[in-house]
Amino acid sequence: MPEVKMRTISYSTAINEALHEEMERDEKVFLMGEDVALSAISPATAGLGDRFGHERVRNTPISELGFTGAAVGAAMAGYRPVLDMRRIDFMMLAIDPIANQAAKLRYMLGGQVSVPLVIRAPEGGYSQNGPTHSQCLEAWFIQVPGLRVIVPSDPADVKGLLKSAIREDNPVLFVEYRSLYSLEGPVPEGDHTEPIGKAAVKKEGADITLIGIGSQARSCLEAAELLAGEGVDAEVVDPRTINPLDVEGLAASVRKTGKCVVAEEGHKSGGVGAEIAASVQEAAFGSLKAPIVRVAALDVPVPVHTKLEAIVLPSTEKIVAAAKKLLA
Amino acid sequence: MAKSTSGLSRKRMHEMYRTMLRIRRFEETADDMYMAGKVVGGVHVSIGQEACSAGVCAALREDDAVLTTHRGHGHSIAKGTRLPEMLAELMGKVTGLCRSKGGSMHIADVSKGHYGAHSIVGANMPMAAGIGLAYQLEGKDRVAVVFFGDGASNNGAFHEAMNLCAIWKLPVVFFCENNQYAVSVPAEYSTSVDDISVRSKGYDAPGLTVDGMDVAAVYEASREAVAHARRGLGPSLVEAKTYRFFGHSRGDPHYGMYRTKEEWEGWKAKDPLIVCEKMLKMTAKDKKAHADAVEAEIREAIEFAESSPEPEESVALEDIFA
Structure with a gap:
């Protein structure tokens, strides 16, 4: 195998590279969203307007319903639109074209159309932006058959999965974690793609499995480091996509360790963690030595004040505490 | 309100009459099938509104697109959708256009430029914008038409x-298609303007209200709006004043619940088929020729639909991802 050259880039640069490369590769790919055309405004879309022109890197009015529906139409008519939602909170104004249209059209029309649409949905807190600018809503969308949901946690995955998402012939909700935008990490040079539907072991370990979704995969890695200092060998697994969910990939780790913490930035009730805990116990019940424990945002809105926000949101420390309780 | 001029060829008028009759007879058949318990799910018929479907689609090319609504049989037929596969869809047969998974409210025939009936009111309009965007990006002069009602x-x-x-x-x-009612709610209550076409002014686009019972008027207004779009000048809003002779669905009567008998009879007198017959001064022989051709087509559709199989269980799990 040829040696893969690595370099260190940030999560947002990795998104930017993926968009450049896929727009270069396929002229049917175009980008739409609020403020996407101005290079200076977001590192994820910087340079695209200058490189590809404003036909293909298209500012929209503040019309989430309108431009999301338009993207569904353009996708049915043979294009590959990539939407930039700025924040997933704003996407709530566009639920109909996503859940009622994009996800169902192929099925509802008996296979007559495909909807190759990518919705980039930056989300999350730790930024003192308050209840309507901090949410993590991916759990809502695993309830929508027909929609892929991708939750990348590091620069290599965000690049590789975004490129795969753009090549996918189905609608994809591509979640990006704003708290990870400046995270740096190794990314292979060249045409790097990652498979949709495959979990990844981010750190091997034998004593306990920490499953982290999106931003909390990062927190789980930090928690594993702290636990290592106390003699605990934690394994960190990142599902990377939650529709489809690689249940076997997650269960394999739990069969090995017998204990599991699931961490997510979304709210606990009805969350992705709840779905993972249920699926993993169905697949690996015999191996579990303790109940699966969830760490998640508390079931209140995310407040602005730094101190209050920290109470509500999950953290490395909360994951460590949950793991230690399980191991005690 | 714009009325038709008399500049249309008799041939074109006869074609549009034929389309209207095909729609009328298809929907009467669908309603019969529904009453006989042979339709799976609901049907919303557009009987009374046929001039809109026929007039608009006569102004379109085969490679243009239409998107329609829960009351979309007429638009589908006028755009060339195949009748046997359409009736099969209504009757829950796997040979149906949507393999029995969409039903009446999601009829589509993409091969004919029909991008679907869309049952969430209003949802088809942003999608039409997107199909228009695709056409513009392609650099071809194709046009998308989106049908919707006063409620939308x-x-x-x-x-x-x-x-x-x-x-x-x-x-x-x-x-x-301003048929005056969103289910039971009158447009005069729900809508801030008398003529919905004036809303185009807010978007600096042409707007026109036409007599939706007059197929020639609908055709002429549509031809102009389609030409405007094809020349790259952007959208138009055409409003057709029309009326459904049936209730919203089979759940409500033709009149008596939220529409008066007098109102209904007033509109019935403007039946677009009769208006067209008068304009063409049709003879009994003309009418019979149209009727015979349409009946043959309807019989063929019924035979196809009745003899088609129901879906295998596996169909429930197919067509979810490409």
Whole structure:
């Protein structure tokens, strides 16, 4: 195998590279969203307007319903639109074209159309932006058959999965974690793609499995480091996509360790963690030595004040505490 | 309100009459099948509104697109959708256009440029804008027409889509069938304007109200709006004043619940088929020739649908991902 050259880039640069490369590769790919055309405004879309022109890197009015529906139409008519939602909170104004249209059209029309649409949905807190600018809503969308949901946690995955998402012939909700935008990490040079539907072991370990979704995969890695200092060998697994969910990939780790913490930035009730805990116990019940424990945002809105926000949101420390309780 | 001029060829008028009759007879058949318990799910017939479907689609090319609503049989037929596969869809047969998974409210025949009936009111308009955007990006002079009702003109999707099409000069015709009622709610209660077409002014686009019972008037207005779009000048809003002779669905009567008998009879007198017959001064022989051809087609559709198989269980799990 040829040696893969690595370099260190940030999560947002990795998104930017993926968009450049896929727009270069396929002229049917175009980008739409609020403020996407101005290079200076977001590192994820910087340079695209200058490189590809404003036909293909298209500012929209503040019309989430309108431009999301338009993207569904353009996708049915043979294009590959990539939407930039700025924040997933704003996407709530566009639920109909996503859940009622994009996800169902192929099925509802008996296979007559495909909807190759990518919705980039930056989300999350730790930024003192308050209840309507901090949410993590991916759990809502695993309830929508027909929609892929991708939750990348590091620069290599965000690049590789975004490129795969753009090549996918189905609608994809591509979640990006704003708290990870400046995270740096190794990314292979060249045409790097990652498979949709495959979990990844981010750190091997034998004593306990920490499953982290999106931003909390990062927190789980930090928690594993702290636990290592106390003699605990934690394994960190990142599902990377939650529709489809690689249940076997997650269960394999739990069969090995017998204990599991699931961490997510979304709210606990009805969350992705709840779905993972249920699926993993169905697949690996015999191996579990303790109940699966969830760490998640508390079931209140995310407040602005730094101190209050920290109470509500999950953290490395909360994951460590949950793991230690399980191991005690 | 714009009326037709008399500049249309008799041939064109006969074609549009034939289309209207095909729609009328298809929907009467669908209603019969429904009453006989042979339809799976609901049907919303457009009987009374046929001039809108026939007039608009006569102004379109085969490679243009239409998107329609829960009351979309007429638009589908006028755009060339195959009758046997359409009736099979209504009757829950796997040979149906949507393999029995969409039903009456999601009829589509993409091979004919029919991008679907869309049952969420208003949702089809942003999608039409997107198809228009695709056509513009392709650099071809294709046009998308989106049908909707008076009720949908109060939905944000209408306004967002109109604005997008206006700022980007997208080749989209917004065709509003103002049949006066959103289920039971009258447009005069729910809608801020008497003529919905004036809403185009907010988007600096042409707007016109026509007599929706006069197929020639609908055709002439549509031809102009389609030409405007094809020249790259952006969207138009055409409103046709029309009326459904049936209830919203089989759940409500023709009149007596929210429409008066007098109102209904007034509109029945303007039946678009009769208006067209008079314009063409049709003879009994003319009418019989049309009727015979349509009956043969309807019989063929019924035979196909009746003899088609129901879906295998596996169909429930197919067509979810490409």
